[in-house]
Amino acid sequence: MTFGGLNDIRGKTIFGQHVVNMKSQAEPARRAGGKTRVKKDQGVNASPATRRRKASLKGDEAASPDEDTPTTRAPAVNRAAAILRLLARSDAPLGVNSIARHVGIVPSTCHHIIRALEIEDLISVDPDDRRCSIGLGLVNLARRALNQNLPEANAQFELDSIAEEFKLTTSLTRLDNRQRMVVVAVAEPEVPFAIRVNIGQRLPVWASATGRLYASTLDLPNGKLQKHFNAVKWAVQPTFEEWHSQVEYARTNGIGVDRGFFVPGIEIHAAAVHEYGRMQGTIAALTTIGTQDKNREQELHEALRTAAERLST
Structure with missing residues (x-):
């Protein structure tokens, strides 16, 4: 199962081409002062x-x-x-x-x-x-951006630790300047079956578990929240009331959860990474629905919160 295909489905730019008639068009003759004036063909x-x-x-x-x-x-x-x-x-x-x-x-x-x-x-x-x-010049620029904003070595250690302990895929995302979350680091467990997430993959900030977290950090009236909620392309459409209750859960517990609404069959659990008090990214765990019992899920949430706190500045 490949979670990386999500970007291809939801974010792919489809290039089109408009055919333009390249023939020159002569304007019709105009009569002025009894004489016929024809605009010169261009x-x-x-x-x-x-x-x-x-x-x-x-x-x-x-x-x-x-x-x-x-x-x-x-x-x-x-x-x-x-x-x-x-x-x-x-x-x-x-x-x-x-x-x-x-x-x-x-x-x-x-x-x-x-x-x-x-x-x-x-x-x-x-x-x-x-x-x-x-x-290769882009690689150097990207490395500098990652090191400046989210320390890569520390982040990878946190991702690897959670992935190995809970046997699931983990990822780190960062908010870009166009209201999208970009995957900047990934860890996969050493198991026969794992969900794959691609570095560089982008998704809307209001989508998935990240969207619940992001909404929980903002003081927006329900009308504006619903407008953002309606703009998300859900795989399985939750009601606004369901989504809003999950936003409140994220506000209270510091964990956003999406159970198959954004990607069918996949649970996504995420904690917010903050920079100077503002949410700028998430550390997330991805697994198939139903593989974690309630106690194990609470342990996962605690691990995500702890890692997010260590990565925050």
Whole structure:
């Protein structure tokens, strides 16, 4: 059973392409002062510079942009980030034309961005076929972020200890700046059957056991809570009343629990990791429903709370 497939089901960006009619369109004749005035066609009769400019604009429209890319006043940065995300998702290196089509830019612009990213070692370009893949420079950046925010060595020790003691999969997540939890560390027990979680996997902050914890840290009226609850794509839809009672349990006990609502057949137990008093991540345990009796579950909750306290700053 693979929990890592969750990101593929719920978070995968589907790239589409809008077909734009590239034919030039002549405007109808207009009569002014008794004379017929025809606007000059900007297609065949246009100057080479005008044709190149219009082709560039239509080329940008011909492909849909990366759905994960926000709109800002720094489009070059947005496009570079979209290219990096695309290459990170791809199972194989991609050429410039393929990247440009997915990201929604013309190949010439894409080439310049790729060249800049290659110089910074953020992507790697094969010297033979010029196909692109993620560069090792990103590994260094990611390692610095993990070491700065959640000490990796300490976190892995806590995950390994709980995974081995309770014979289940554990994970550490961190809240990013777009209200998503990102898996940054994982431990799996040495057993024949275990749930797999992939590092880098993302899920909405309001989903799963994490969502109960996150909601419990906020002082929001029920109306706003229900709006966030309704936005979650549940596998098995709980009622808002059920979910709200579980939020209150998380507030009282410091543990969020999801019993098969977000991932069918999977129980997720989580405790919040805080930074300077604010929830910034979780340490979670995943198991199949019914494998932990009540006493063992309470022991698991205590272990998660203790580990979360040690990882908090």
